[in-house]
Amino acid sequence: MEPDSSFTSVMALTLERQKNIPEQYVLPPLQRPNMSLTDHIPTSLPLIDLSMINHPAHRSQVIDEVHAACKQLGFFQVINHGIPTSVLKDALDSAEEFFNLPSEEKMCFASADVHEPVRYGTSMNHGKDKVFYWRDFLKLYANPISEWIHLWPSNPPSYREKMGSYADAMHTLQKRLMEVVLESLGLNANYLHEDIDEGSQVLAVNCYPSCPEPDLALGMPPHTDYGTLTILNQSHQGLEIMDHDKKWHSVPFIEGALIVQLGDQSEVMSNGRYKGTPHRAILNTQKKRLSIASLHSLAIEKKIGPAPELVDEQHPVAYKEGSFAEFLDCIALNSVSDVKYIDTLRIH
Numbered sequence: 566m567e568p569d570s571s572f573t574s575v576m577a578l579t580l581e582r583q584k585n586i587p588e589q590y591v592l593p594p595l596q597r598p599n600m601s602l603t604d605h606i607p608t609s610l611p612l613i614d615l616s617m618i619n620h621p622a623h624r625s626q627v628i629d630e631v632h633a634a635c636k637q638l639g640f641f642q643v644i645n646h647g648i649p650t651s652v653l654k655d656a657l658d659s660a661e662e663f664f665n666l667p668s669e670e671k672m673c674f675a676s677a678d679v680h681e682p683v684r685y686g687t688s689m690n691h692g693k694d695k696v697f698y699w700r701d702f703l704k705l706y707a708n709p710i711s712e713w714i715h716l717w718p719s720n721p722p723s724y725r726e727k728m729g730s731y732a733d734a735m736h737t738l739q740k741r742l743m744e745v746v747l748e749s750l751g752l753n754a755n756y757l758h759e760d761i762d763e764g765s766q767v768l769a770v771n772c773y774p775s776c777p778e779p780d781l782a783l784g785m786p787p788h789t790d791y792g793t794l795t796i797l798n799q800s801h802q803g804l805e806i807m808d809h810d811k812k813w814h815s816v817p818f819i820e821g822a823l824i825v826q827l828g829d830q831s832e833v834m835s836n837g838r839y840k841g842t843p844h845r846a847i848l849n850t851q852k853k854r855l856s857i858a859s860l861h862s863l864a865i866e867k868k869i870g871p872a873p874e875l876v877d878e879q880h881p882v883a884y885k886e887g888s889f890a891e892f893l894d895c896i897a898l899n900s901v902s903d904v905k906y907i908d909t910l911r912i913h
């Protein structure tokens with residue numbers, strides 16, 4: 566029997582204009598976003614100017630900044646990244662237009678199978694989630710783009726063109742950023758060069774409608790991304806990251822900036838020198854929020870382990886090899902709140 570792929574999207578739910586959120590979305594008290602007194606600390610988070618990256622005299626400064634940011638939080642924002650504002654805006658506008666389509670049209674892309682290269686859904690994995698998250702999404706495989714783009718939505722009519730340009734720009738930026746991240750670990754900038762170029766890219770296009778009770782629910786639960794790094798473009802503020810003391814920091818919205826976060830594959834590759842950044846999405850009563858996360862990893866079946874240069878007597882191998890495919894098998898069976906894939910790779 567086919568698994569059930571039908572669901573009620575949050576977009577459909579919000580058309581009912583209820584004052585309260587359905588029970589299914591109400592988190593247990595300890596998981597709610599406002600429970601801890603230390604939540605939402607306003608801090609200055611690292612902002613890195615990439616315009617200096619190709620200047621031999623300044624590149625090492627960028628690498629130092631990236632090293633400090635990756636060590637502390639596994640997170641930074643980048644400006645002067647070279648991607649035109651129109652590409653970023655067009656992608657978010659296309660995302661919004663897609664989520665505004667009638668349900669029947671979006672449901673053509675719905676699937677309960679997390680392995681589908683194009684998948685419309687709600688919450689995280691609505692078949693497994695015990696509590697639902699206030700989020701609709703469309704996931705799109707993107708690299709190499711010629712292999713996947715014909716599967717993407719053809720409505721709105723400019724969707725493929727605009728999201729395609731965006732995906733290309735993210736893939737190029739990701740390669741430049743990985744070189745810097747590798748150098749910041751003392752590795753050769755060309756380490757895993759081809760694997761990174763031929764790696765998998767998934768665009769997670771997220772829609773978080775305004776929520777009447779944002780204190781009781783989340784758009785996305787705390788998680789780390791599975792890949793090497795994620796580049797996030799957002800229409801409004803709403804992302805929070807967790808520091809080593811388990812305190813949440815809201816990420817300020819900076820016009821034109823892109824958010825970069827390390828994922829599990831970077832943690833494994835760096836043998837734990839860097840950690841994947843735990844993050845979550847919070848909600849608000851005022852405005853629908855759109856975000857596009859470009860999730861990069863090695864090719865789906867390709868395994869990644871600690872870089873041999875980062876293993877020595879003081880730093881024994883701390884992780885087993887893992888792959889994107891194994892991560893998918895993990896989330897197909899478990900709810901993200903129960904099992905964290907990175908924990909299955911740690912060697913104690």
Ligand code: OGA
Nearest residue numbers: 769771803804846856858
């Ligand atoms: C993701 C993610 C956060 C956001 O798609 O993995 O963490 O702010 N998104 O939408």
Ligand code: NI
Nearest residue numbers: 788789790844
């Ligand atoms: Ni994420």
